Amino acid sequence: MRYISTRGAAPALDFEGVTLAGLANDGGLYVPEAWPSLSRDDIAGLAGLSYAETAVRIMAPFVGDSLTSDELRALCEEAYGRFDHAAVTPLTQLDGQHWLMELFHGPTLAFKDVALQLLGLLFERFLSNRDTHLTVVGATSGDTGSAAIDALAGRAKVDVFMLHPLGRVSDVQRRQMTTVLSPNVHNIAIQGSFDDAQAIVKGLFADRDFATRFDLSAVNSINWARLMAQIVYYFYAAVRLGAPERAVAFSVPTGNFGDVFAGYAAARMGLPVARLIVATNVNDILHRAIAEGDYSVGQVTPTAAPSMDIQVSSNFERLLFELHARDGAALAATMGGFETSRALRLTDAMRGQASGLFSSARIDEDGMAMAMRWAFERAAELIDPHTAIGLAAAREAGLARNVPVVTLATAHPAKFRDAVERATGVRPSLPARFAGLFDREERFTTLPATREAIRDYVAGHAVERV
Numbered sequence: 477m478r479y480i481s482t483r484g485a486a487p488a489l490d491f492e493g494v495t496l497a498g499l500a501n502d503g504g505l506y507v508p509e510a511w512p513s514l515s516r517d518d519i520a521g522l523a524g525l526s527y528a529e530t531a532v533r534i535m536a537p538f539v540g541d542s543l544t545s546d547e548l549r550a551l552c553e554e555a556y557g558r559f560d561h562a563a564v565t566p567l568t569q570l571d572g573q574h575w576l577m578e579l580f581h582g583p584t585l586a587f588k589d590v591a592l593q594l595l596g597l598l599f600e601r602f603l604s605n606r607d608t609h610l611t612v613v614g615a616t617s618g619d620t621g622s623a624a625i626d627a628l629a630g631r632a633k634v635d636v637f638m639l640h641p642l643g644r645v646s647d648v649q650r651r652q653m654t655t656v657l658s659p660n661v662h663n664i665a666i667q668g669s670f671d672d673a674q675a676i677v678k679g680l681f682a683d684r685d686f687a688t689r690f691d692l693s694a695v696n697s698i699n700w701a702r703l704m705a706q707i708v709y710y711f712y713a714a715v716r717l718g719a720p721e722r723a724v725a726f727s728v729p730t731g732n733f734g735d736v737f738a739g740y741a742a743a744r745m746g747l748p749v750a751r752l753i754v755a756t757n758v759n760d761i762l763h764r765a766i767a768e769g770d771y772s773v774g775q776v777t778p779t780a781a782p783s784m785d786i787q788v789s790s791n792f793e794r795l796l797f798e799l800h801a802r803d804g805a806a807l808a809a810t811m812g813g814f815e816t817s818r819a820l821r822l823t824d825a826m827r828g829q830a831s832g833l834f835s836s837a838r839i840d841e842d843g844m845a846m847a848m849r850w851a852f853e854r855a856a857e858l859i860d861p862h863t864a865i866g867l868a869a870a871r872e873a874g875l876a877r878n879v880p881v882v883t884l885a886t887a888h889p890a891k892f893r894d895a896v897e898r899a900t901g902v903r904p905s906l907p908a909r910f911a912g913l914f915d916r917e918e919r920f921t922t923l924p925a926t927r928e929a930i931r932d933y934v935a936g937h938a939v940e941r942v
């Protein structure tokens with residue numbers, strides 16, 4: 477399998493190459509040159525397999541020659557062996573139509589663990605026979621940071637610099653990052669928003685000299701390996717609910733468009749997906765884009781679902797690439813215009829194409845709280861604010877009663893216990909392994925939200941290529 481950049485000008489790479497590179501050097505994102513395809517029999521053959529074995533079957537075509545299937549299996553068994561539920565991503569039924577897919581049974585209680593536990597092992601495996609020290613620079617609105625830090629802390633050939641927006645993540649999220657004191661972990665609170673953090677990270681990659689000097693790599697969903705690992709649970713859930721005989725819809729709490737793009741990839745690979753519902757909070761650029769074709773950047777409003785307080789969604793570029801008929805030069809021109817004007821319009825043809833699979837909804841804070849209460853009163857389930865946005869969107873989507881709708885439960889409710897308590901009156905508790913989280917020493921550096929400040933800090937603490 478080879479990977480090409482959405483902007484058409486970077487060299488094509490194999491799976492090992494894209495995993496280590498993160499972002500393409502033309503500013504684009506890597507995507508598979510062609511979507512692998514699974515037949516109905518292949519999909520039916522996934523029934524009854526363990527999560528790890530399902531992962532091997534789905535990811536093998538993407539990994540190509542970069543790993544043998546025994547190596548891939550060993551990595552999947554190790555990564556998913558760290559989850560505290562035997563099914564890894566279990567389904568819970570809420571009523572006759574609605575299900576939750578619980579993606580929060582990993583070490584840091586969010587869906588990010590599904591991909592980042594594997595990515596940590598992939599880095600280690602690919603670096604084992606290279607004389608390279610990676611400098612991972614990432615941006616987080618709370619969950620990617622803790623999952624990446626858990627996956628990379630203490631690894632000999634990687635340093636991780638994680639930027640979070642000061643004061644805009646939950647206390648549990650922050651402490652999950654800042655109480656990890658390994659020397660290779662560098663937490664930075666920036667005086668700005670998540671969008672500022674993400675723009676700084678992309679800016680550092682765009683500085684080719686800097687990116688080469690420090691062997692920059694990415695753990696955000698700009699890294700293809702992140703999305704690849706997330707495709708697996710769409711197949712795993714759909715097969716449990718009757719695929720390939722029955723199509724399943726998914727409602728996805730969306731910020732950076734990574735999770736829902738993984739659902740798109742599953743559909744492109746042959747999974748019968750009835751609908752992908754893009755659920756946003758009041759930071760609704762993606763809802764406006766899908767519903768009206770208006771992808772224009774507004775101000776970020778802090779909400780009780782802070783991990784979705786995002787305006788510029790990095791993976792939307794991967795969908796735009798598909799909607800530009802995979803023409804990298806055309807997309808590079810579109811993105812150039814967007815970077816200047818902070819706005820772009822989808823043509824009617826693009827919107828028409830997207831609407832075959834995607835729909836969207838914007839859920840405000842009241843809608844979110846109501847969904848938390850509904851899940852609790854109706855099914856005795858405590859759900860986190862992000863999941864609640866997905867569930868509210870699922871319930872208002874108006875899909876035929878015979879279509880099962882799976883809402884992705886992207887975080888454990890205890891990560892956002894204040895918001896959950898406000899909505900339901902119940903304060904969810906953290907699993908026992910987090911006892912003491914609030915007594916531990918925290919370490920982070922606060923910096924201005926400028927590329928220069930972050931570049932200087934990274935340069936002062938990272939390992940330079942010899």
Ligand SMILES: Cc1ncc(COP(=O)(O)O)c(C=O)c1O
Nearest residue numbers: 619730731732733734735783886
């Ligand atoms: C809990 C939670 N839900 C949803 C999202 C949005 O996912 P994505 O950025 O892949 O759209 C995030 C952040 O990425 C998150 O942390």
Ligand SMILES: N[C@@H](CCOP(=O)(O)O)C(=O)O
Nearest residue numbers: 616617618619620696697783
């Ligand atoms: N919501 C995310 C933001 C980063 O998203 P990613 O999927 O691109 O890593 C977070 O919690 O950090």
